[in-house]
Amino acid sequence: MTLQQFMNEAISPWMREEGPDSDIILSSRIRLARNLSDFTYPILEDQESLEEIRDFFEKEYEHQTFQDYEDFSFIPIHNLTGIERRVLVEKHLISPHLAKRGNAAAAMISKNEQVSVMINEEDHLRIQLYFPGYQLRSALDKAFEFDDWLEEKVNYAFDETKGYLTTCPTNVGTGMRASVMMHLPALTMTKQMNQLLPAINQLGLVVRGIYGEGSEALGNIFQISNQITLGKSEEDIVEDLKSVVDQLIQHERKIRSRMMEHSSLHLEDRIYRSYGVLGYSRVIESKEAAKCISNVRLGIDLGIIKDTPQNILSELMTLIQPGFLQQYAKRELTTKERDILRASLIRERLQLEK
Amino acid sequence: MECQECHQRPATLHFTQVINGNKTEVHVCEVCAKEKGYMTYPEEGYSLHNLLSGLFNFDTTQLKNHQGQAFKQEEELTCPKCKMTFTEFKSVGKFGCATCYETFSSRLDPILRRVHAGNTKHAGKIPKRQGGDLHTKKQLEDYKAELQHLIETEAFEEAAKVRDSINALKKQTGDPETGENS
Numbered sequence A: 001m002t003l004q005q006f007m008n009e010a011i012s013p014w015m016r017e018e019g020p021d022s023d024i025i026l027s028s029r030i031r032l033a034r035n036l037s038d039f040t041y042p043i044l045e046d047q048e049s050l051e052e053i054r055d056f057f058e059k060e061y062e063h064q065t066f067q068d069y070e071d072f073s074f075i076p077i078h079n080l081t082g083i084e085r086r087v088l089v090e091k092h093l094i095s096p097h098l099a100k101r102g103n104a105a106a107a108m109i110s111k112n113e114q115v116s117v118m119i120n121e122e123d124h125l126r127i128q129l130y131f132p133g134y135q136l137r138s139a140l141d142k143a144f145e146f147d148d149w150l151e152e153k154v155n156y157a158f159d160e161t162k163g164y165l166t167t168c169p170t171n172v173g174t175g176m177r178a179s180v181m182m183h184l185p186a187l188t189m190t191k192q193m194n195q196l197l198p199a200i201n202q203l204g205l206v207v208r209g210i211y212g213e214g215s216e217a218l219g220n221i222f223q224i225s226n227q228i229t230l231g232k233s234e235e236d237i238v239e240d241l242k243s244v245v246d247q248l249i250q251h252e253r254k255i256r257s258r259m260m261e262h263s264s265l266h267l268e269d270r271i272y273r274s275y276g277v278l279g280y281s282r283v284i285e286s287k288e289a290a291k292c293i294s295n296v297r298l299g300i301d302l303g304i305i306k307d308t309p310q311n312i313l314s315e316l317m318t319l320i321q322p323g324f325l326q327q328y329a330k331r332e333l334t335t336k337e338r339d340i341l342r343a344s345l346i347r348e349r350l351q352l353e354k
Numbered sequence B: 001m002e003c004q005e006c007h008q009r010p011a012t013l014h015f016t017q018v019i020n021g022n023k024t025e026v027h028v029c030e031v032c033a034k035e036k037g038y039m040t041y042p043e044e045g046y047s048l049h050n051l052l053s054g055l056f057n058f059d060t061t062q063l064k065n066h067q068g069q070a071f072k073q074e075e076e077l078t079c080p081k082c083k084m085t086f087t088e089f090k091s092v093g094k095f096g097c098a099t100c101y102e103t104f105s106s107r108l109d110p111i112l113r114r115v116h117a118g119n120t121k122h123a124g125k126i127p128k129r130q131g132g133d134l135h136t137k138k139q140l141e142d143y144k145a146e147l148q149h150l151i152e153t154e155a156f157e158e159a160a161k162v163r164d165s166i167n168a169l170k171k172q173t174g175d176p177e178t179g180e181n182s
């Protein structure tokens, strides 16, 4: 199992399992930033140090297994084409920053794509662990175990009072960002998300769209994460995040059911129109596709559309991205060519045409 | 819409920046976004570089004027391991190595306080292997905080149990200060 698997499948193996509250929470993620005490940090670009670190991880961990995270692939970033890098970013297996890094950057990814370790990103190590649905606590527990496993062989830059010493002072302490990916179509449709944003920010959390640029959230998918990493335990940070996410879930569900009560026909119309567009269009831009995918997913969650798997949202959202389309075509594509291929891949996936 | 930085190219990136609770709309072109650091860490959402610059009251023009002049008057802290100076740290907002934290420690807390809502002290995980005695130390601190809380809420029975745990832990680590008369 190698790079080819990561490149060809739009959906990661761990996403096939349905997690708790999956009508709203697509995934939970824990990211830990760690550095090695004996080396200067990647921003200083000391090639020798960075290569030593990269080689160490390749030697020690390639094809290793930790619990369910089997057979780690070791992927030097400079071996990848531009399109391949993009695919890994679109699948959230590496960060855009790592994709742009030079020679010594690498990624270590488990076969089920649930764990990825970025090497020589902004910090020496960025450990990411995903769980399907709403499972922040499980993700945290596993991330800690995995962190301990790595620490058996390396010396972390750690200080009793300042915690894990990260490159950026905004990450120091726990070095942890806990986040959930939420699908919030009802809150967005009713324009309530914009009103909620400042309040969520005030509580020390960051909200951003995963796809699309800036404040616009393509596909109504939002990532919510903690801002502060110092002065609170990881468990407390996760609890604080959960208390806000719990409320958002309740809110979104309430509006969904209110919509079903008061305007089910219009809602149904909107959902089926989107279904039609996805099922039959010949040319489609990513923005329109994302909007329709979100509607169809809502339709599945509300029981309006049947016989279509729930995780279609995650799969199609990756499938329609520029990197993935070009990887599929095995060449660079113009915007127009992408719009055509996008439409045809979605049609194929939904199989409405017989 | 034109880019708010260069006023030449069209703005292609639009987002909201939140600094200390103040929201500002940002409209920039891709070139400026890269140059001005808006896109350094797209993964992090808002621009950390700018956030930090704001926190340090960092201003590019000011730094240029000061270089070689005013800054020399102040004693410059330099990290013995990676050679980063405090001035450089302030301008990039990143540390060069673990030793930087020690080197700049006298000036760090005000910055950390602003970034982390008043916090300056780590309260989370301790590395399993490297942590050594710190694990017991932390466990003791946790017990003591719990004890304090239980006494305040007059849960004396529970408190006695926690006190037993504290004593057991102290005995185990060979702490001479046993809790008999405390």
Ligand SMILES: [Zn+2]
Pocket (backbone or CB within 6 Å): B003, B004, B005, B006, B007, B008, B009, B028, B029, B030, B031, B032, B033
């Ligand atoms: Zn510009």
Ligand SMILES: [Zn+2]
Pocket (backbone or CB within 6 Å): B079, B080, B081, B082, B083, B084, B095, B096, B097, B098, B099, B100, B101
């Ligand atoms: Zn240093």
